[in-house]
Amino acid sequence: MPLDKNTVRRIAFLAxxxxxxxxxxxxxxxxxxxxxxxxxxxxxxxxxxxxMTSVAEITLPLRTDEVTDGYYSDxxxxxxxxxxxxxxxxxxxxx
Amino acid sequence: MTTRLTELTIAKARDxxxxxxxxxxxxxxxxxxxxxxxxxxxxFVTETPELAVQRARASDARRAGGDVRGAMDGIxxxxxxxxxxxxxxxxxxxxxxxxxxxxxxxxxxxxxxxxGAVMLGKTNMDEFAMGSSNMASYYGSVKSPWRGSKGQxxxxxxxxxxxxxxxxxxxxxxxxxxxxxxxxRQPASFCGIVGLKPTYGRCSRWGIVAFASSLDQAxxxxxxxxxxxxxxxxxxxxxxxxxxxxxFALPDFEAAVTGDIRGLKVGxxxxxxxxxxxxxxxxxxxxxxxxxEEQGAECQELSLPHTKYALPTYYIVAPAEASSNLARYDGVxxxxxxxxxxxxxxxxxxxxxxxxxxxxxxxxxGTYVLSAGYYDAYYLKAQKVRTLIARDFRQAFExxxxxxxxxxxxxxxxxxEKTDDPVAMYLNDVFTVPASMAGLPAISVxxxxxxxxxPLGLHxxxxxxxxxxxxxxxxxxxxxxxxxxRPDGVGA
Numbered sequence: 022m023p024l025d026k027n028t029v030r031r032i033a034f035l036a037x038x039x040x041x042x043x044x045x046x047x048x049x050x051x052x053x054x055x056x057x058x059x060x061x062x063x064x065x066x067x068x069x070x071x072x073m074t075s076v077a078e079i080t081l082p083l084r085t086d087e088v089t090d091g092y093y094s095d096x097x098x099x100x101x102x103x104x105x106x107x108x109x110x111x112x113x114x115x116x
Numbered sequence: 117m118t119t120r121l122t123e124l125t126i127a128k129a130r131d132x133x134x135x136x137x138x139x140x141x142x143x144x145x146x147x148x149x150x151x152x153x154x155x156x157x158x159x160f161v162t163e164t165p166e167l168a169v170q171r172a173r174a175s176d177a178r179r180a181g182g183d184v185r186g187a188m189d190g191i192x193x194x195x196x197x198x199x200x201x202x203x204x205x206x207x208x209x210x211x212x213x214x215x216x217x218x219x220x221x222x223x224x225x226x227x228x229x230x231x232g233a234v235m236l237g238k239t240n241m242d243e244f245a246m247g248s249s250n251m252a253s254y255y256g257s258v259k260s261p262w263r264g265s266k267g268q269x270x271x272x273x274x275x276x277x278x279x280x281x282x283x284x285x286x287x288x289x290x291x292x293x294x295x296x297x298x299x300x301r302q303p304a305s306f307c308g309i310v311g312l313k314p315t316y317g318r319c320s321r322w323g324i325v326a327f328a329s330s331l332d333q334a335x336x337x338x339x340x341x342x343x344x345x346x347x348x349x350x351x352x353x354x355x356x357x358x359x360x361x362x363x364f365a366l367p368d369f370e371a372a373v374t375g376d377i378r379g380l381k382v383g384x385x386x387x388x389x390x391x392x393x394x395x396x397x398x399x400x401x402x403x404x405x406x407x408x409e410e411q412g413a414e415c416q417e418l419s420l421p422h423t424k425y426a427l428p429t430y431y432i433v434a435p436a437e438a439s440s441n442l443a444r445y446d447g448v449x450x451x452x453x454x455x456x457x458x459x460x461x462x463x464x465x466x467x468x469x470x471x472x473x474x475x476x477x478x479x480x481x482g483t484y485v486l487s488a489g490y491y492d493a494y495y496l497k498a499q500k501v502r503t504l505i506a507r508d509f510r511q512a513f514e515x516x517x518x519x520x521x522x523x524x525x526x527x528x529x530x531x532x533e534k535t536d537d538p539v540a541m542y543l544n545d546v547f548t549v550p551a552s553m554a555g556l557p558a559i560s561v562x563x564x565x566x567x568x569x570x571p572l573g574l575h576x577x578x579x580x581x582x583x584x585x586x587x588x589x590x591x592x593x594x595x596x597x598x599x600x601x602r603p604d605g606v607g608a
Contacts, residue, residue: 024484028484032487036467036479036480037460037464039467039469041468048480052480052484054538054539055431055477055481055539058431059428059494059498061424062425062428062429062497062498065425065497065501071503072499072500072502073499077580079317082363084356100218100450101448101450102447102448102452102453103448103453111448111462112456112457112462113458
């Protein structure tokens with residue numbers, strides 16, 4: 022399943038990463054090389070094999086649904102590139 | 117006095133502090149001076165000397181009052197810049213985390229603080245822990261304190277390369293690292309030190325900048341196996357804030373280092389012999405077998421048939437998880453923002469400028485393998501192969517207690533070698549990735565030098581949550597190998 026330039030452009034948009042036009046072609050080559058190499062997995066017989074869903078063989082614990090943290094929006098917002106009052110600011114989303 | 121203090125192991129420093137031979141402040145100051153004289157290595161992104169002296173003095177004050185918190189109390193350590201440290205710049209080696217000062221402390225570093233350890237600074241690393249060379253850091257390559265036979269600058273390995281370089285160069289007594297596919301063990305091998313990746317679930321991942329959540333695990337880099345045991349004890353433990361951290365009582369890891377491996381059964385997986393592998397590696401591996409047998413262990417060859425598929429499986433699973441984890445870098449809540457006319461443009465500009473090439477490649481691969489129509493062919497297939505890889509290990513551990521392999525297929529290479537071909541770089545982790553895929557504990561022990569005089573590590577893989585056997589066997593290797601070589605490229 023070789024990728025072409027348009028597919029890479031589309032994937033980059035899905036990932037919200039601006040890729041300059043002149044960087045697309047080299048990326049096509051690199052990504053195809055990686056995908057071609059992982060293709061060898063198709064020779065492994067995985068008929069009837071369950072996909073791994075948990076690394077450690079333990080049951081994930083449940084905890085009580087309660088608020089244990091919070092109420093310090095000033096500390097949380099301290100790292101924001103843009104904020105106003107207790108809010109983050111972003112470019113206009115609605116016209 | 118100053119040089120002598122930086123030569124000590126953690127265990128020796130603990131004894132010296134107990135005996136009152138020196139203070140934690142003297143120990144810390146000696147390391148801060150060493151850091152200052154070795155800035156050419158670029159091992160640290162941020163040095164925290166004031167904080168270090170403050171914590172060292174607090175340790176001395178506690179000790180004077182009869183309150184000693186254990187072996188790590190007053191011990192200076194470096195922290196990989198992937199661990200969130202409250203109020204201290206945390207970059208993950210990336211431009212996109214510009215200026216990020218976490219409002220909280222990661223559980224592992226909080227545990228170290230609680231144990232009295234003294235943080236010297238934050239170490240350089242491959243961006244978001246994606247790399248095996250440290251050439252993929254926004255803050256520039258780390259130079260290994262080791263030099264090539266013609267004086268070339270070498271990579272320290274990666275991604276915990278700053279941590280490995282700092283420990284090898286005697287700038288810190290130990291360092292935290294994280295290991296997703298080999299990022300503790302491969303740099304340990306390249307730098308001639310010990311690197312331990314514990315079982316997945318042994319250390320909390322809370323507050324560690326996430327790369328691939330089903331693989332990431334924190335662990336120590338040190339200059340001796342005993343030190344790794346001591347430091348792991350201060351890092352590990354159940355944490356309610358990470359549901360994958362296990363609620364098991366911590367063993368006394370140091371007590372497991374008994375020097376007695378009589379009757380131990382050691383597996384030698386035949387699939388770890390690679391075509392074209394350097395003879396130095398094969399000779400070292402054979403030495404390792406001989407050393408363990410001479411101390412009363414029984415070695416037997418066995419097969420882990422899916423070994424060759426571990427690396428391609430990893431390069432589906434890890435990028436897939438990374439593409440999800442790194443979606444949070446959106447220019448809104450922290451770090452870099454590059455403006456745009458719309459919110460989508462702002463996201464694209466921020467992420468286009470903020471991520472380096474390797475991170476971008478992996479996010480794109482991850483996005484593709486998770487995208488509609490390809491999920492089954494790539495991600496689901498990889499998770500099934502992963503089940504088979506884990507099953508291979510489980511079956512092997514019915515017959516043996518621990519596995520012995522080389523850590524890496526080569527010694528350290530020169531800075532700027534291997535940059536054109538991403539797949540060639542990925543092959544660095546061919547021996548470390550399988551244990552990662554199965555979540556198993558594994559360690560690299562410095563065991564010898566190659567023909568160019570560069571360190572090579574041997575690698576031990578254990579049963580889940582059996583770090584004790586891994587450490588005990590590692591110390592037996594360490595004793596037999598008698599590795600005393602040291603780097604000479606520090607501070608030049």
